[in-house]
Amino acid sequence: MSDINGLEPLATICGDCDCGCPQLFVDPSAPAERRVLLTDDFGQRVQMSVDQFASLVEEATAGKLDGIAVA
Template sequence: MSGITGLEPLATFCGECDCGCPHLFVDPSAPAECRVLLSDDFGQRVEMSAVQFASLVQEAKAGKLDGTATT
């Protein structure tokens, strides 16, 4: 992904190929409302606040996203 200078990587999803897997970053210098960044393998980006990301993590831990992932 281009333009990742200054971003702190948190996670790579998949990572078992060379297809440009989705990545999760934190940008400590960004405004609070867009500090967490998720990039996909098509070069798109989603920016969210740490509060929004925490809500997503909480919902995932509660199992609310379990049905979305199918093999």
């Protein structure tokens, strides 16, 4: 991903390869509704609020995403 200056890295989701792994960042200078940034290994971005990210984490923790599987 390009242009990550000023972003605070939180997690690298793969990390076991050299594929440009998905990463999770916080952008402290972004508006509140776009503060959390998730990148994929294709250079795409998803920006969301902290509340939206917290909701996603809550649903994942509760098992609501467990049905998503890659064969």
